[in-house]
Amino acid sequence: MEKDMQRAKRKLEHIQYALELGDGPAATHLADLRFLHNCLPEINPADFVLSVEILGKRLRLPFFIDAITGSTDAVTEINRKLAQVAARTGIGMAVGSQFGAVRDGSGIASYTVVREELAEGLVIGNISALATPAQAQAAVDMLQADALEVHLNAAQELWMAEGDKDTCGLLANLVQIRDAVSVPVIVKETGCGIAAEQYELLLEQGFTAFDCAGAGGTNFPAIEAKRQGVELTEEFAAWGVPTCWSLLDAQQTLPQNALLLASGGIRSAGDVARAFALGADAVGITTPILRLIIEQGVDAAADYVESLAEGLQKYMLLLGCLTPKELRDVPLIVTGETRDFIASRGYELAKLCRWRRG
Template structure:
């Protein structure tokens, strides 16, 4: 029975990879970061050489805010993907998160698809990943499998509801989170996978003791659509819009608990402009997954991903200069204006003071 379950899990993970490559980003709903405008500085009074893109996440210093976010593991196809991603992370000094490590713990024969990351990048910042409701012993085993310094606990209720073999009982998951936080010995990150985290749940997660929240907003890879693809159907348009846009969930979480936890922006983060706007709204780092996975599938995939990251870094550097910012901390002292749907959402959610402070802050 265990072999059958393991085989089905490997098949599901391989199907997820195929679906993400084929479907691309959400075809209906954007991340709403187009509703954020940075106020330029035409007299920056700084030298380009002074600008730094380094940031801190859960006490770890990173030379770049980009995280290669949770993708895969637990299937033969994942080995080569994770091997290449680990090399890219090492080359560019990026943190890297793995896909759910439960498969590697429960099916030891696929543990190598995770362990390769630490072999390729022995000194890098690696983030292990388990699902909501995972017990502390399994979470610790997933952490140890890759020698990870951080642990993501992903919350994917919408995906489970659409998954033919998904969970239907979500009781007790918060108690398990508290147990995991108390027993891991490393910082724990609560993460959504595409539908966003509202201010109310951000407070709950912070109260559970997590050190960071990855908002996982709507606008990028849509795992509801991925599960529909696995059933051979196209997701209805109304479900394409389910959840909170990345910009909305990011603003809610930062305004609610940004003084208690680090916040990671993810969900349709694709350009340097997306990254810089997210950092201006208060993110400590950003997660990118879908476009990296698709580029990796191209001929000379590693080179394609490296070129993409290099272009992001170059553009981020220029945008910091053009806002008069030596650092992300400086950027968060510069004004940014929110308009459109995002402004209407945040006003309706009682975030007027956040909007006013954002638009009028100055160094």
């Protein structure tokens, strides 16, 4: 009982501080990318196709609500409302970590409610990279999940009082989980991004689906520090690979058949368009939807998702693109620290700015 109360307190504090602290202080650096206007777009808006198929499910809009909470009955209604937004707008949803639920049966209803509301939609389970293969399959079964995110959160664990600091053997365990479960496995960071070196290492081990979850959005190390009443140094507060840079590394590393989900501080239609320009197959957005659900309700959150789609269409028209994937072919201008990042990584700037599909 005491453990359940502590978990409930922790999960509610995660939501409280995610909303209170907001994004950053790291920047996503998506703003370093500028589009060039196409004065001859030759586009009829009636021909736009925003729907995408990923993980065997067709999404009406190319978005998903990424992992945020679960594992206690106290957040069941929040997950229900998130799933209602996903069902209403035709997008997918990933749940928060199911690790506690598969270990001791806590808060199972906070997850099953997602499949109840999103009966035919894309539902993605979520488990720690510390889980056993049997626990990972239990997480899939709990939701009848279409895929399973296995999250990496070394920075969060480091500042979590009850966190596990031992990261030895994670890659081998990831492989065991992937080989054991019945659905595709997505390797996911939790707000500190994935760099090219780790994309390459994971590719060598046969992984083909990734959620970059870059720095610049919800900051879990800062949330954990706030929970403990400690201050992070300026460098650690902004730790991680910014979302833009993680997507650039993915673009230079991943094969065309890999699945790349973009998340981490993506808040506007411009952010969405830039993420697709850098190769994303779908875009994850969580905190703005969570905030609207809590403060205004499901209708307001669904309206926000629809407004993102409308804004994305405006970018597509002005760039001459009928689908989000075609944004990969539009020219870019790279400025600011991202230009320095590209030079430091040895990428060919001019080629990257002209054409990124290959």
